[in-house]
Amino acid sequence: MSRAYVASVGMTQVGEHWRKSLLDLMVEASLQAMNACPSIVPDRVIVGNMFSGAGSNQEQLGAYLASQLNLVGVPAYKVEGACGSGGAAVHNGYLSVKADESEAVLVCGVEKMKDLDVGRATAALAMADSAEYTQFVGATFISLNALTHAMYVKKHGVAKEEMAGFPVLGHRNAASARHSMFKRPITVEDVIRSPIISDPIRLMDSSPICDGAAALLIVNERKAKELGDVMVEVAASEVAANLFTIYERPDPLDYVATRAAAGRALAKAGVKIGQVDFIEVHDAFSVTAALALESMGVSGPGQAPKDVTKGRFNLDGELPINTFGGLKGRGHPVGATGVYQVAEAYLQVSGKAERNQVKGAKVGMTHNMGGVDTTTSVHILRREG
Amino acid sequence: MKPNSRVGILGYGAYVPIFRLPTTEVARVWRGEGAGPNKEKAVAHHDEDTFTMACEMARRAVRMAGVKELGAVLVGTESKPYVVKPTSTMLAQALGQHFTLAADLEFACKAGTEAMQFNIALVSSGMIRAGLAVGVDTAQGRPGDELEYTAASGGAAFVIGPATDALATFEASTSYVSDTGDFWRRPGEKFPSHLGRFTGEPAYFHHIESCVRAHLKETGHTPSDYTWAVFHQPNPRFPLEVGAKLGFKPEQLEPGLLNMSIGNTYAGSSLIGLASTLDVAEPGDRILMASFGSGAGSDAFTIEVTDRIVERRKLGVPVKDMIERSVKVDYALYVRFRGKLQD
């Protein structure tokens, strides 16, 4: 069984790409990754994406991308897990290399959201949850997280100023990141004064609707060595599914899938959570970051907002999170996010993170959720040598 | 009309939405000042319609009646959510009834009492054991028209069944009709049209008086034989006027008079007046109910209250409580709720 390595990455700017289509974005990110290693020709193409059908009338994205890259005859297909599609796509690429069924896999995550107006985008995002019992009653994806946020605050008595620490940190890190959507820092006041979208979630607690694509080349040990560059191993890749809706779960505040995937990943990589140098955590909303960090054992119950406010998670803090801005600051083109996270983790552990470099980063973790911790993947990247 | 076997009311339930539009609001928008003949009217929320309200009143009636099967589900209304597709089958599904005679009836404001007439016949013939009659509307007035003061939402449902199980029984009923076009709506039109003052004497008064006089003759009763009288109430004044003309005293009408606070619920109007009267009636009381439907016609009933009413009505929700549970809206919200804006 081979080991799997990230050989190179590609990322488009995250933002409003009026002039770029779904295909334009996928090709741009993919070519960036491929051109960084011209000697490697992918033998498999996997696309992670959530709603190309509802948003662009387009399915079959694997062949769609492979065809444009003149990769005929290779296995090519789309992997979907709502906003966790990216992580699931990376996992699939990892499995192919580990099983010795591929030597070099192109994994590309992409989402084209801005072509839809807010009402249609909201409806498309709601497809992550039950059509018959969530969408039908008029609950949107944000409202599920709002209910979670309300219950979390009620249980732990968290102040809104403390929760605001997450988006503030996200914007601060994003300001110096090349590919991020937001370049302007925000304050706690900005967050708690922003309009309510689904009480208690405010506009600035929520990651933006945006477009983007990120790509990775995942290769086997032999190909990685041939490149002669720093070797970044995918030390673990774990996915876990939860009970489908928050109302079917005994405790909606317990991110069971996050805990399972993170636990398995750390065990596989032979690493304890305290030895991880940074975490790219899924902050679709401030509350998801808090609950994810608590479910992973990084913070005690109800403590994550206090930790972020104290600076524990700053870029130069004890355990940096969302080093390029996370979903809030870098952006959240939903199906692409999981791939952006792994690409960012690669830049960190390979020392290529420029102004966002975590000093001495060697082991990084990424956490990507589809739905409300419904399809969750955790990856651990580790620099060799 | 006297059925061969005696039937009665096993249970009843009413429903009035919580919103109220003061008529001063209607007057403010269209005339700058003043008010309508009634103080307020009940307004359904944007997510309510004839079917949703029928579910509420029918479930209450069925709970009071304690029946598991209904051999008929008859809904009288002039504001069907679908012009073609019965509201009665939707209601039957919601009540878990499939082997049932379901039909929608239209006869303006008397469609509810018609549903009652047919149920009396079905039960007394032995074809069914119990059936449901519903009178319900989300009445729409043309913006700026005088009917906008009173056209309201609400109604009541009655489970009709054998007299041996009834809280009130029917002694007899009468129907009287003529082709009198006082108020109507052509296909494709959103709002009805009417002939103003013609809707009074030649329509409302003539049909109710003709019907009730014949009914009193058939039953051999006089107005003083009745404890209570319920008349269709298009505005607060008409029922008192027709009552007086027929020889009834205002006190006899009092519990059934709801127009001042909720307006005219059209096919629900007489039935909800009856429900409100049954809420306070004593065993042995005799009630006259006479509806009026434009087009035009009247149904009259003599109803006698039994001992069972005292315990049975504890399972219901008093109409008075529904009327008191109210939230005021202004004309703008009313227009939004009732879908009067073009999209």
Next chain:
Amino acid sequence: MTLINPISYWRLKDRYFNLLGTKCTKCGAEWFPPARVCRKCGCQDLVDHEMPHTGRLLAHTVLKEPSEEFRSSAPYVVGLIELDNGQRLLAQVVDVDPTGLQDDTRVRLTIRKLAEDTKRGTIFYGYKFTPLP
């Protein structure tokens, strides 16, 4: 985009009008949304069973940015409701002033319109909840 396919909706009528869930024939556990495999004992033999129509409000949110099918309804309250048999669901909470709404309020089912497929298509009705009485 319509809220739901009309034929899908027809299949779901009793779920939406009467909270018809499922009940395990082996251990008696009740499930809503309907489970096909019992989560308590693993039995695959479950039958349709009506849930209680009353419960309490566990959490609620006032939603201001709806999906496009619900555009004409905003703002509205979405609640997480625990029925009297312990099963939970999401539903709009109606006939309330959202500012005064407390968790643990007792609520009951009421049938209301959810959306319509334009002026020409199907009207979608289903459950919402309203405070008792």
